[in-house]
Amino acid sequence: xxxxxxxxxxxxxxxxxxxxxxxxxxxxxxxxxxxxxxxxxxxxxxxxxxxxxxxxxxxxxxxxxxxxxxxxxxxxxxxxxxxxxxxxxxxxxxxxxxxxxxxxxxxxxxxxxxxxxxxxxxxxxxxxxxxxxxxxxxx
Numbered sequence: 001x002x003x004x005x006x007x008x009x010x011x012x013x014x015x016x017x018x019x020x021x022x023x024x025x026x027x028x029x030x031x032x033x034x035x036x037x038x039x040x041x042x043x044x045x046x047x048x049x050x051x052x053x054x055x056x057x058x059x060x061x062x063x064x065x066x067x068x069x070x071x072x073x074x075x076x077x078x079x080x081x082x083x084x085x086x087x088x089x090x091x092x093x094x095x096x097x098x099x100x101x102x103x104x105x106x107x108x109x110x111x112x113x114x115x116x117x118x119x120x121x122x123x124x125x126x127x128x129x130x131x132x133x134x135x136x137x138x139x
Contacts, residue, residue, distance in 0.1 A: 003063040008054030015050055019043030071105035078102035092138045095121050 028034030
């Protein structure tokens with residue numbers, strides 16, 4: 001199967017799943033949004049990205065889809081490590097551990113890039129905690 005087509009189909013399925021799920025909630029209006037408006041809007045944008053990805057598959061030369069079970073295991077393992085380290089230590093340490101494990105699934109491994117990604121995710125998490133008042137156990 002074409003790699004770009006598979007990506008587009010997967011994104012379309014995710015978008016449809018969340019978009020249809022958001023219809024169970026009130027959409028409201030743009031001036032008075034309901035709880036279903038934001039997930040519906042994000043789903044619609046993701047579906048547009050999926051359509052663009054599928055169109056790319058029709059235009060560009062085909063790349064064969066390769067399923068790498070080891071990489072899937074690394075990603076799943078990084079999520080499990082995030083949950084475990086967040087529970088035992090704190091969420092900040094969990095984020096860093098998750099990034100360092102998950103990026104091992106990529107083509108080239110860079111400690112400096114991992115530190116930058118970790119710093120960015122930590123900044124977002126602290127922003128959610130401080131600005132939105134979310135109860136995140138970051139420290």
